[in-house]
Amino acid sequence: MSKIKKAIIPAAGIGSRFLPWTKAMPKEMLPIINKPVIQYVVEECVEAGIEEIIIVTDSRKRSIEDHFDYAPLLEDQLEKAGKQQQLAEIRKIADMADFIYIRQKGPYGNATPVISSRRAVGNEPFVVVWGDQFTWAQPSRLKQCLDVFNAHQCPTFAAIKVNDEQKKHAGIGRLEPFEDNVFTLKEIVEKPGAENAPSDIMVSGAYLFTPDVFPILENLQPGKGGELWLVDAINQLCRQQQCLAVEIRDGRFQDTGNKLAYHKTVVDFMLEDPEIGEAIKEYFKAKIEHAGQP
Numbered sequence: 001m002s003k004i005k006k007a008i009i010p011a012a013g014i015g016s017r018f019l020p021w022t023k024a025m026p027k028e029m030l031p032i033i034n035k036p037v038i039q040y041v042v043e044e045c046v047e048a049g050i051e052e053i054i055i056v057t058d059s060r061k062r063s064i065e066d067h068f069d070y071a072p073l074l075e076d077q078l079e080k081a082g083k084q085q086q087l088a089e090i091r092k093i094a095d096m097a098d099f100i101y102i103r104q105k106g107p108y109g110n111a112t113p114v115i116s117s118r119r120a121v122g123n124e125p126f127v128v129v130w131g132d133q134f135t136w137a138q139p140s141r142l143k144q145c146l147d148v149f150n151a152h153q154c155p156t157f158a159a160i161k162v163n164d165e166q167k168k169h170a171g172i173g174r175l176e177p178f179e180d181n182v183f184t185l186k187e188i189v190e191k192p193g194a195e196n197a198p199s200d201i202m203v204s205g206a207y208l209f210t211p212d213v214f215p216i217l218e219n220l221q222p223g224k225g226g227e228l229w230l231v232d233a234i235n236q237l238c239r240q241q242q243c244l245a246v247e248i249r250d251g252r253f254q255d256t257g258n259k260l261a262y263h264k265t266v267v268d269f270m271l272e273d274p275e276i277g278e279a280i281k282e283y284f285k286a287k288i289e290h291a292g293q294p
Contacts (some may be wrong), residue, residue: 004125004146004208005052007045010113011038011131012058012104017258026061028131030256032269033276037256038064038131039093045129046096048142054100054120055131056113065101070094109227115217125149128207128230130257135160135205137251142206145246148182149208152244155237157185158206159245160253164194166202171231173245174198185238185245188231190224203245205253213237 015022018030028038042053057064071090078087100120106112114128127142135141141158149156162170171190175183175198188203189196207230216233223229237243254268255261270280 002124003049003150004127005050006054006121006124006126007050007052008054008056008114008117008121008126008128009038009041009131010056010104010110010128011061011064012056012113014060018262024060026057026064027256028061029063029067030132030262032256032266033273036067037134039067040254041129041131041134042068042096044134044140044142045127047140048146050127050142051097052100053097054102054117056102056104056116058104065099068093068096068099107222107226107228109222109229111217111220111228111230111233114213114230115220115228118214118218121211123211125208125210128209130205132257133205133253133255135248135251135253137248139249141248141251144248145206145208148244148246152242153210154241155210155213155234155243156208157203157234157243157245159183159201159203159247160205160251161200161247162202162253163200167192167194167197167200170202171204172197172199173201173203175201175245178244181247181249183245183247185234185243187235187238190231201245201247202253207234212241216240 011026011028013027015027018027029036032040045053055064075087075090078090102116102120104113105116129142135158137144145156145158159173169191171188172192173183173185174187174189175185178184183201185203189198192198213233216236220228220233223232234243254265256265271277273280
């Protein structure tokens with residue numbers, strides 16, 4: 001089987017948790033320091049060897065297309081101003097990969113973007129990564145998963161250890177040991193809570209598939225809320241063939257899908273930023289010391 005060179009990034013959601021911001025701006029374009037969330041996701045894909053990025057959007061997401069395109073007027077202004085470093089950064093964005101944009105079609109649900117990408121993927125293996133979350137790790141989450149996929153040539157999914165509180169909101173894996181930090185995935189149990197969780201491992205964020213998943217997706221029946229859920233397709237796949245979950249080594253899960261998670265992620269990156277990190281630490285320290293004072 002060929003190596004994975006294509007990634008699907010679903011980005012057609014309305015972002016209701018961030019209204020009114022998302023009335024005109026996609027949630028995937030929320031900034032973390034000076035880059036939108038989706039750029040971090042694309043950079044992870046490219047670093048892992050992905051060459052073709054398929055972004056599934058709708059009519060309100062043109063700013064995503066603009067961001068990953070060339071900007072001749074801006075580039076000309078930067079050139080004339082002698083801002084070569086910024087010019088290089090801007091051009092690098094469009095040069096990272098080949099970008100394909102597909103309008104989402106079909107019923108609502110997070111499996112629909114994958115179904116909509118069927119023709120663009122063809123008969124090749126591919127990865128699905130969400131446009132509003134990522135796991136910060138070295139080697140990257142996707143690189144670790146690709147190494148396992150290339151070795152075993154079967155569906156492979158990213159996983160990370162979570163606490164009891166997170167088990168209320170995440171898909172938790174029912175797992176069996178396979179090798180080292182890799183498990184055989186038997187099932188993903190959605191939002192089980194701590195008492196009913198089959199493990200302390202969340203399976204989410206990066207899904208490496210063979211084309212075998214498409215017959216399942218194309219016959220997938222609506223699940224909770226009448227939506228088509230990717231997890232339902234994954235659970236069917238687990239019953240049909242071997243699927244693996246890779247617990248990401250030294251991984252830090254970064255979610256931006258709700259206001260609290262997004263701002264925690266922004267704070268993490270601000271504190272680690274070489275330009276503003278120390279100033280931000282001093283600012284927070286002063287705020288904490290004077291908390292509650294008039």
